[in-house]
Amino acid sequence: MTFFKRLFKPKPVEPELDDPDDTEQEDTPPQPRPIPKGVGDILGEMPDEWLIRENVTIERMSVDYIAVSPYGVFCIFEPAKRGKVTATPRGLYVNGDKIEPLPTDVTGVLKPLRKYLGVPLEPIMVFRDSEIMGSEVGALKIFSPERLKTYLTFKVEYLHSDTELREVLKRINVLLEEAKKWRY
Numbered sequence: 001m002t003f004f005k006r007l008f009k010p011k012p013v014e015p016e017l018d019d020p021d022d023t024e025q026e027d028t029p030p031q032p033r034p035i036p037k038g039v040g041d042i043l044g045e046m047p048d049e050w051l052i053r054e055n056v057t058i059e060r061m062s063v064d065y066i067a068v069s070p071y072g073v074f075c076i077f078e079p080a081k082r083g084k085v086t087a088t089p090r091g092l093y094v095n096g097d098k099i100e101p102l103p104t105d106v107t108g109v110l111k112p113l114r115k116y117l118g119v120p121l122e123p124i125m126v127f128r129d130s131e132i133m134g135s136e137v138g139a140l141k142i143f144s145p146e147r148l149k150t151y152l153t154f155k156v157e158y159l160h161s162d163t164e165l166r167e168v169l170k171r172i173n174v175l176l177e178e179a180k181k182w183r184y
Helices: 003-007 039-044 104-117 143-154 164-183
Strands: 051-058 063-069 072-077 084-088 089-093 095-101 122-128 132-133 140-141
Touching: 003 104, 039 051, 039 063, 039 143, 051 164, 063 104, 072 104, 095 104, 104 122, 104 164, 122 143, 140 143
Parallel strands: 072 122, 084 132, 122 140
Antiparallel strands: 051 063, 063 072, 084 089, 089 095
């Protein structure tokens, strides 16, 4: 045998031991796909210094979640739209369609809520099950639920004192109580 024949000698093919037609093999049942976490699940995992309120209504407009912490007060909106989300300085696009103007839930509720609470608010919109390109449209941040948790968890600069936070929570609780009176 020459050198080249030895070098390129084909290796014997080993037979497959697993026979796909063999019904005697014990098959493991297929594992269900994990359900992606939603905003409520993510916010529920936040540390104890974070206080979360849901469905806060002011002037007939509502915020899905308000997260209150020493690091800031965050208004979190969870729209029903899904798909490819693109955030640019010129606007927000979902599946190629421009959302014009930004949803009134976001723009309309921030001003009266900011005035009522007396603290700066940071608006965040969270899209579930979506591919997100870009992260901001003006002051509005655009995130997936996983990115939201990372963003909130790594806040380290204290912006509010305990007395300010207590006052904000009192005012939010007043809004929640008023909303209960008007709901049927």
